[in-house]
Amino acid sequence: MKLLRRVFTIAGVFLLATVAAIQFLPDRNFVNYVLPVLQVSAVALVFLSAEAIRKEEYMTMHDKNVLMNGFLIVILGASFFTASAFVHLSQTSWSGGEVHYHADYEVLIEENGSLERLNLIDPSEFCGREVEGGYMCNLNDRTGSTKFHEHNDNRIHLEGVFKKREHATLGAYFETFNGTLTSNQLVYPTVDGVVEISESTDSNKTLKVLVESGVADERSWKVIDNPSNYIVSPYKRGPNLDNIFIVWDSKPANYVKEQLRVNNGTYRGHGLVKAGEGF
16 A cells, blocks of 8 residues: 555646646646656666665665655656656647648659659668668658658658647748758759758759648648748648649740649649548
């Protein structure tokens, strides 16, 4: 009973602390402290274990209680802090917890008078490279990070907790594979090598980003002036997904837009038709 009482006491302290942090410290990211807390806890456990072994034959009941309380505080403290940090992040984030959103996109460049689609570097090759800033790969099935990636499907996958709505941007996605996307610069690692485009690459061509977005029958096209800050629409599957076209050619945006539309106003990828379902 004493042990249970101690456990519930520690749990109650962390529960109250979590509620208070959600209320008064919503902008603090306690997840950043999880690893240091776990590291300190590991050191403390080693110390307590060494003390228990060293004094095993001479410990009084008081000494055993002190050690037991020490183990409880370290183990439960680290566990409850970790859980509380993620609960706080979930409750104070824009996404309200884990999400899994998608957006369809294509990078098209003009070659010999026609648009050609660039294919992002394959996940297996990407995962075998030393990518500056680090990355995470799961069975070599993604290009990018756990939070922003592509599965060789011309689809942006946004997975995880988003603290702010403004974090789900095209720029953040490109950064995960050392790419760049601005109003006048494109760096895109492809299966054939890195493609780099800027204002000085070809004065007759311009970089433009067109997006078809909206819900159901209220979808519309727009040209994005600052593509790195474009926020992907929060949908997982179906016809509401953003259709994003990054185009480098000599034609005006309106002409390109008409090339990418079909008679009923929906979009069609250049040589690629996507049903809009996500996974």
